[in-house]
Amino acid sequence: MNTFRGSGLLRNRDFSLLLSSQLISAIGDQAQFMALPLVVVALTGSATQAGFVLGLGTVSFLVFGLVAGVLVDRWDRKTIMMWCEAGRTLLTVGVVVADWLDRLTMPQLYATAVLAGILGTLFQVANTSALPNVVDAQQLPTALGYQQSAGSAVSILGAPLAGALYAVGRVVPFAVNAVSFAVSAVSLRMMHARFQTERQEIRARARITTEIREGVGWLWREPVVRFLTLVTAADKIRYGAGYLLIITLAQQLGSSPLWIGVVFGGAAVGAMAGALVSNRATRRFPLGHIAVVMLWLEAVMFPLYALAPSPLLLAVVAAGESLVAPVYAVAMTAHQLSITPDELRGRVTSAVSTLTTGALSIGTLAGGALIGALGAKPLVWLCGAWLLALALLTTANRAVRHAPRAGVISRAEGADAHQTATLTS
Template sequence: MNDLTSARPRSLWRQRDFRLLLGGRLVSQLGDQLQSLALPLLVVALTGSSTQAGIVLGLQTVVYLVFGLVAGALADRWDRKATMLWCETGRGVLTATVPVAAAFGVLGMPQLYAVAVLNGLLSTLFGAANSSALPNIVAKGDLTAALGAVGAMSSTLRIVGASVAGIVYTLGRMVPFAFNAVSFLASAASLWGIRAGFQQERAPTPATPRELLADVGHGLSWLWRKPVIRTLALLDAGDSLRFGTGFLLIIVLAQDLRANPVQLGIVFTGAGAGALLGSLLAPALTRRFPLGALSITMLWVEALVFPFYALAPTWWLLLVVAFAESVVSPVYNVALDSYRLGVTPDAIRGRVTSAIDTLTGGAAAVGTMASGALIALLGAPVLTYVLAGWLAVLALVATLSRTVRTATI
């Protein structure tokens, strides 16, 4: 093992810079959760059209997929801290225009479309810089524990966020947007207070479009020459395809069991609780077991548990299945992210991270878009077994792959 797993992690909670980074991220994440519920409800209230609500939400995904690779290249060229500060400030100002326009009675769909696109651009660029900065904020021996802590806090927020979002929206349609605007500015303030450098010493450099494309190509070339990262990224894309399809599938299965909206929310809360447990276990399991074993185990557990979504006779058993399936993924993700961030040179970390996120995010988006048609064509129970079979194929490929079996952190 190398320093990443052999070093004894120091207490992260005594590290001021990590507390500021995590605190800012959580405040911003809570604001995003509040707005993610409020935005489609606002669009429906303004237009009466659920189609337009879907378009507004879909725009952010499209922007992410189109701009992701370029954002990674920019994050590697520009000063990461300054980039993140400008992105958070920009998102705060853009979001604040929504309640301001509503107060003056001039809020309309063109503005909401523009805010969605511009926020999508800034969010994508922020994410590329943010994911690349963590190894420079904490010591290498603390990286696994830091990723586990980030996952645990995010999962906790995910559990309570939906309920809080509903309550906040009842206080007023613009309250979630006002809160989110403030949360972006609070995140920017926390980033400003971090003393550690966000990247290794190098001068920020501008780039022509041709140079940016060359940067993207260099990052993809480096990624392709790393068999462990490349193989696991492709397996993750296959798993993300199933994940995107599975979200609507679980909703339909719960409705077939006559689950009401509150009970459906509890099912997904169970998934969040499972993810929280997995995040808490991740640092210890990552130090004890090799990356390949964790990858293979995750895929087989998902493949064996997934059919029970179709077999569950009551909605609360769906909750048990969602909890069980959600435990393993955070453990593997922490192990994989620890490995990838540890071995990727700082100068290309944004490009490599963005390439993988674009691949897996694109696969999830394809699964989400295809889910409705597949459910209509096959029926929810049959599709459940098809997806379980797909997971079994991925697990078998991982098991037979020497690259995966021998992967260690």
């Protein structure tokens, strides 16, 4: 493993290959995600069907996420990731070929959404679990910051690119995504780093449910990670409801689809700015302080959506509210990965992701109903009160307030965590 500081991390060949492959793949994913509902509407004329197909990917994660964590801890992570990319290449090529032959059907799109969701879940869990083995422990926040910045850049540029590709042909985004998956697989094959540590002892495989309980049990015994995971899930409920809420507020102000895009572009710009300073912030400030600041900023900023008199000011609010979230994401993920024993990383990562993704889905589903029952602006104030409660609870939590800076975990502490996990599993 190469160890560099600051921007020198990009001289780590393995990390550069991993980051570039993720960036290329994310661009393809964004293009396909934007094109998929348009293809479904073109085939069926039904927006409901389009929403159903998009939802299948989330359902796949919720159903398969915990099992994916077990498989990532059992099997070779690099091999998993390469096969996932190969499988997603075949699925997207299949859509392109079927459309070219004029035989594209809804059952094929359903199957593609489900299978791609399963493979994507495996890939994401394996990728997150492997990162501490690709970069030095002290460089983990930096690496996560680069990934956050790349993701934010894709969010800003992805939608216009998707529209341009769809204008060329309705399955062109799928073809681009297929190429991106293939490039990602080749990049992974070129990497030399091992994606997990050598196991010191080989034990008989337990039942999948037993191994899932080991990961969830370890997570539950870590007070800081446990509390912040629950708070993040609670915040995701608000975030899921907020997406449709902001669209509704923008429409009430007479915003065109272009201006609605500007509003969410403001959020992406704010997230990009946060991602760019995430490395410096996570090295300077403790995790608990970052969590408290993020929640208080959200609690103060979110009610301003109800007061913004124009789409431009909605975009400004969105940018401000999104500023600290990437810093928190880097700090929280770095802390979790640093203290989790390698043989449990897949299961712990999948447990956290399943909980937060489930909460996001609940918020998305509840958002429309709550807007209909309460109205858009009253729901803004309700979400603001929700965020205020989360900020107060987090500020009052002593363990969170004393949490260290992200990645500041000594080798001795890591060994203690490993021994504790072994004795209690």
